[in-house]
Amino acid sequence: MNAQAHYDNHLAAFYAWMSGNFDTKQQEQQAYFTNKHIAPGGNGVALDLGAGHGLQTVSLANLGFSVFAVDFNQHLLSELNARAKGLPVRTILANLANTGQYGMDAELIVCMGDTLTHLESVEQVNTLIGEWYRMLTPKGKLVLSFRDLTQPLEQEERFVPVRAEDERIHTCFLEYFPGYVSVYDILLEKQQGQWIQKVSSYRKLRLGIEQVKMMLTAAGFMVQDHEVIMRMHYLVAAKPGA
Ligand SMILES: C[S@@+](CC[C@H](N)C(=O)[O-])C[C@H]1O[C@@H](n2cnc3c(N)ncnc32)[C@H](O)[C@@H]1O
Structure with a gap:
């Protein structure tokens, strides 16, 4: 089954339950952004790619961004809308592969919580990193978090x-x-x-952390920060300023 069918027919219905307490998890994400000095400083637009039920979207909106939350699963976007009531958040139902459906000038793009590994191929990840680079305004940032699955469990x-x-x-x-x-x-x-x-x-x-860093650098990004939290690799990459 492809990832979209898996979410639509199975996982989305219990994703929020599986993730645990929303407020606790959301506050952890917000604290991460605060620690890394992620705050609006340009056009104020943030894109949350693979937003799910909104852990990063709500955090970024709380920090003052106007957030566009992109996901291909309507069930999760509906839960996100309920969580984001009163916040400057818009949802876009789209596949991340179709950048034309969510392309815009943004000062921040995040793709977090292992969404990157859901993409179809390493080549697609590489292409999208290049397209996200072009969407970012000068000095804009890309934040990724994903699991490095290169070492197999036995x-x-x-x-x-x-x-x-x-x-x-x-x-x-x-x-x-x-x-x-x-x-x-x-x-x-x-x-x-x-x-x-x-x-x-x-x-x-099975994306390797060094492989992703190399793709970022080849696209023009400077990798500013790398931290491992609960076996998830968090990267902050910046587009050089004008
Ligand atoms: C593991 S969840 C992470 C959700 C959220 N960022 C978090 O940390 O809880 C992955 C999310 O990405 C979405 N997703 C995966 N592949 C996608 C794609 N190609 N296009 C759009 N959404 C996608 C799924 O529907 C799901 O909501």
């Missing part, structure tokens, strides 16, 4: 418990192939006293 390590409650259990199973990982989201739900299992899978790219 044997039983590949069964990752995500969340478990009385009526719902979510586990991920990872199967490694050259260049990509098949991610199986296994959901067990108790319905009228019976456990029902639903399984769906999609591919994640």
Whole structure:
């Protein structure tokens, strides 16, 4: 199944539950931006690519940006709209591959929470980094966060418990192939006293951190910051000023 079908038919319905407490996670993202001095200083426009239910969008809007939140899943964008009531946020239902559907001058572009690995190929990631560079205004910034899946988990390590409650259990199973990982989201739900299992899978790219840094540099960016938080690589890259 491709990533969009996986979200539309399976993951989007329980993504917010799986992610845990929204306010806690959102405050962590906001604290990250504050620590890295991410604040409006130009046209005030931020693009949140693969916005999901809004952890980064709400954070950036709280920090004073006008945020355009792009995602291909309507369910998650509806949840985001409910979270972002009263904030300067617009949603755009689009595939990140189609930059023409969300192209604009922005001083900040973020693609976070492992969205980058959902893209179809390394070549597509490379092309998009170049197109995002061109969308950014001089001195604009690109912030990425993703998991480096180049080192495979082995044997039983590949069964990752995500969340478990009385009526719902979510586990991920990872199967490694050259260049990509098949991610199986296994959901067990108790319905009228019976456990029902639903399984769906999609591919994640095995992007290496050094590989992504090289793509950024080749596109013209200066990589300003790299930090690993909870096994997720966070990068801040800047477009040189005019
Ligand atoms: C792992 S979630 C991250 C969401 C959010 N940034 C966060 O940190 O919680 C990935 C998101 O990207 C979206 N997505 C993945 N590939 C996409 C694509 N090609 N175009 C648009 N949205 C995409 C999914 O629908 C999902 O909301």
